[in-house]
Amino acid sequence: MVSESPRQFKCNKPLQEAVFTLDNSKFWYLNFVYNFLYNCIDMDRVHFCNMDTDSMYLAIAGSQIEGYKQGLKYVIKDQLFYDQHYKEWLPWNDCTVAEEKKLMGITTESQGENIVCLAPKCYSLYNGNEQNDDIVSLVNRMKGVSEKKANLTTNDYIKCLNDGYNINVTTNNLQTKMGIMSMISMEKSALTGIHNKVVVLSNGCCAPFMYEINADHYLID
Template sequence: MMSKIQDAISQHNDTKSLYYKQILNSAFGGEGQNIAKFDKISFNNARQAQLKQLKQDHKATRKLSDDILNSDGEVIEETQYMVSESPRQFKCNKPLQEAELILDNNKFWYLNYIFNFLYKCIDMDRVHLCNMDTDSMYLAIAGSQIEGYKQRLNGFHGTIVLLLKRQNFARITSEPQGENIVCLAPKCYSLYNGNEQNNGIESLMSRMKDVSEKKANLTTNDYIKCLNDGCNVKVTTNNSQMKLGVKSMIGMEKSALTVIHNKMVVLFNGCCAPFMYGINADHYLVE
């Protein structure tokens, strides 16, 4: 699939390149998750359930029904139990180690690109790294005051910048662009135009974790309030579940926006450091 993407890029076919990219991303997500069910579930009578409970593989037992008697008091159907067993050995056909290697290797080259290319080739006094993800980053650029917010690197000068503009070096492309951005945590941000003091905010893009963006109905003002006041913004989500043949609607309250960051170690000056065994924020020296 990667070869097809490269062929489409060499042919300058953006539609086909994006199509194959979407297929590759969805396939990688499926292969990188071990969704196989290794528990063995069986339905047994009381005698069989009692024997299986003595095994080391036994996990749980649940009663499903009682004895059914006829008019003469005879048992026509015995009590049924559902027994769950967890085998001590099983076979996994998913290439999990390949997916983990790709993710770890991607993080290495991501940091290598930032420190060995971006920081050395661009005037970082005019660029602020706001947010980053696995394959993208959001930059606040102080460029030309005449051009609008879609100027990208046009306000910069130098040989390296000209190379970036002409050759599209390292496949740098811009997707959403705006005047302001509020970043609360990884994959939790809001991009907007306008000024919150004048109530003229135009929301361009908002992202949040573990909550549907359409059902939450949050605005950019919620992100700004969460950042300034340090409060949690909660929303109620409704999900339908099927249990024992009965379908019910369950309402659950979740924290859509929060100032808590549990992905990295946050230092007292706001900088973030990766998790390492035995290392906490007190072990870092910040000037």
């Protein structure tokens, strides 16, 4: 936590704690993907739409008859392995809150028929079809801008993805400087096609930043 005073700054959180938290979360994240999903789920029917430090957004091609809240039920390729290990990771029917929120476990935050992912922490989950103009927004997320104040719709995310449509919003924040509190108005990019945290390849995949390595150095099959 960083606190500001007229003449000095103070940081009382050790850097090692932050580094360990990020590294440990990525370890358990990949542990779930490689040691559970890849072993018992048909990954040809599962698409990673977006990923973040402690969350993932999956598009699952399951049953066309059952609704969108079917989970992984219809994409299991090894039922025996799934039955033996799914309780180590996933919640189940009639489980307690403690079992659902277990340490290092996975829980479902929200589900929908469609999702548009622009960047980590920037997505729109919705039901319906944009071609039929019957979209129902379920969750809209963006980073650095209040969802309530931005008042964005799913169509804004779709325009940004398809047409490079950028949306700026004005935010008001309180700022203290030299003991004086002021209201600061800033214009921020709420939705944009630019992603400045990773290298975005021509097929939409993302690769990490590496020294003197750009998108042209990656081979795409």
